[in-house]
Amino acid sequence: MNAPHPDAEQLTLAALPAEQSDPEVAAHLLVCTQCRAEVDELRRTVELARADGVDEPLPAPPTRVWQAILEELAGDETDGRGAPERNGQGTHEPVVRGGRDVPEHDGGTDEAPVPLRPARRWRRSLVGVAAAAVVGLGVGVGIGVGVGGSGGEPDPTPVVQLGPVGFADPSASGTAAMVDRDGDQRMVVELRGVTNLAGGDYLEAWLMDSGGSRLLPLGALARHGEEFRGEFTIPAGLPAGEFDRVDVSAERFDGDPGHSTVSLLRGDLA
């Protein structure tokens, strides 16, 4: 071949449907198999894009698919680590990010993605997983009891050891402690060893009931080097017996106020 190859942009234009053919490029393509192969691939790419016909980003699979993956893989773990918990039945869906796409009772058209049987199965086994995950935690003494430092500098009293669950780093650990700040009950959550946060994720602390069906968001944890810390006001009059578990989840800045379902650490208050 004697003529120089067309440049990349010329070859791109040669592959696009609306562009006028450039005679020089067209002549080159007749004699150069290398450039022709490139243009053929680009043309095929345009065809594929047009064939799909859907000029929309592909929808993500429903949230329950990730949940099911975690559950199935949790069975692989032999060291007691479990999957994040899914909430129980009922109208509250706080543990499920995007729980709106889990229709509990649907008319039952062909289109409806309603795997009722699997959904129940996930929940049932997750209760067991969650129960297993808290075995071996330190004995807690309940919200509001472990207040340290009566007068003077508040002295956080560890009341709960937090241990890794689900996909947390197995070396992750932490404490939740109550302090009294001028009569306000505050919970101090401190974590170490959380090394596998996905890019852009942050940690958020929650109180939940042991069934995982009710949630109270506490707030985001700040990072200090290798450690995370947050201090949160516990509302006066909180029915402590109903929110007896501290949960720390990995969250993303997606505007969804619900729990991501990716729990990393947990501990029971009582």
Add this chain to the structure above:
Amino acid sequence: MSDAERLRPTARSDAGSAAPATLEQRFAAGDQAALREAYDRHGSAVYAIALRCLRAHHDAEDVTQQVFVRAWRSRSTFDPERGTLGAWLVGITRHQVTDRLAGRLRDLRTADRAGHAAPPSGPAPVSEQVVDAVVVADELGRLTPQVRAVVRLAFFDDLTHQQIAAVTGLPLGTVKSHLRRGLDRLRRGWAG
């Protein structure tokens, strides 16, 4: 948000290595956060392929679940040197869809034995076209907004680069380089 800025993925596989490990490397090394990232990045393509081949939401969800479970369990067989994680996951998706279609065929034949009609001949192969079109659609949705807008005008509105420049107000050279970059990215999605 400086706190958020610092929440970068951490390579846990190669101790003390200065260069951050790629998603591929971390996945192969068993970093569990990499599974979530792989799911976020490729889950919608896996799901779309399964849905288009199987035409049933429940089956497509099931296949998506199995693809990631199997990928994770067999991550030691994934070699980042030999291909992208996306292509590997798409390959697993093909197998899972084929298995599912074969299973349906078996069910049909069992039903036929009890009844009527000739059994269907064999499972429909997983269409290359369907898989490649999903991969291209997936990449199209991930182009930067400006590149994507230019590519869409060329693909779906049949505009020339001069017309695109006029419509968007972008310089001609920018339009051409956007088209090149966009099309090349889409091509690498399916042609490797």
